[in-house]
Amino acid sequence: MTSSRKPGLPQAKLRVMMPGGDWIGPGKADLLEGIEATGSISAAGKRMRMSYKRAWGLVETLNRMFSEPLVSASRGGAGHGGAELTATGREVLALYRQMQHRTENALSQEIAALSRLTDIPAEK
Amino acid sequence: MTSSRKPGLPQAKLRVMMPGGDWIGPGKADLLEGIEATGSISAAGKRMRMSYKRAWGLVETLNRMFSEPLVSASRGGAGHGGAELTATGREVLALYRQMQHRTENALSQEIAALSRLTDIPAEK
DNA sequence: CACCGTTATCTCCGGTCGGACATAACGACG
């Protein structure tokens, strides 16, 4: 062994700034995914250990960001209320995941180079 | 004209998470560039309309992130003190800019698709 | 040895963010 290194590789995260000044990043993407998986804003928030207030605020922002809402929510009713992604919502989520994968693939070279710069040079 | 759109395209910003929990994003990259250009932490901060305290804190973080400092600063002396990028600093800055360009190129397709989702559909 | 501009460090403070909690509305269902 000639050098040691902090555990874990550098990791690129993506934030897509939208024209209105809002943005979508890993947090909102995960929340969308959680809503798709659980059918509920509060459950999706709970999964991420985030208060309902915050989860609801993020959804409100997401719904403002595009010309059509990404999340459709309903109170009461058969399933005692719930939420689901709209077609636009699924599309935006898929696009963000696609962007994530593309960046990961595009940056592996530089990630490795940065990781080397966290090496602790061996003793002379 | 069949649709209108908010001005400006979506824009991807990159945040590279480093193993220690710190990260480097557009702000720290611009600050490094400013230090390289001005030879001073305070001048670089001023250019970005940021307090010296904040600029100095960012530099401290940057110097902790890698195995060698990115910025070398000196008080007093010939030029009344100043700061410059180390070789590692220049390398990290170049790598980040490279990553920026690669992501821009890799994501143009999805950026365009997201932009279409901010269109306001034409009247029927 | 005083001067200079920058680095380095401190305190104070206002704005912001998010959590915790409370409350109400909702609407099908039994």
Next chain:
DNA sequence: CGTCGTTATGTCCGACCGGAGATAACGGTG
């Protein structure tokens, strides 16, 4: 028509962030 779980909305509060400003250290230079 009461029950239920969720959405929707509010208040209160502590944590954190960053700016403003003060102060000192530094070390060549004149």
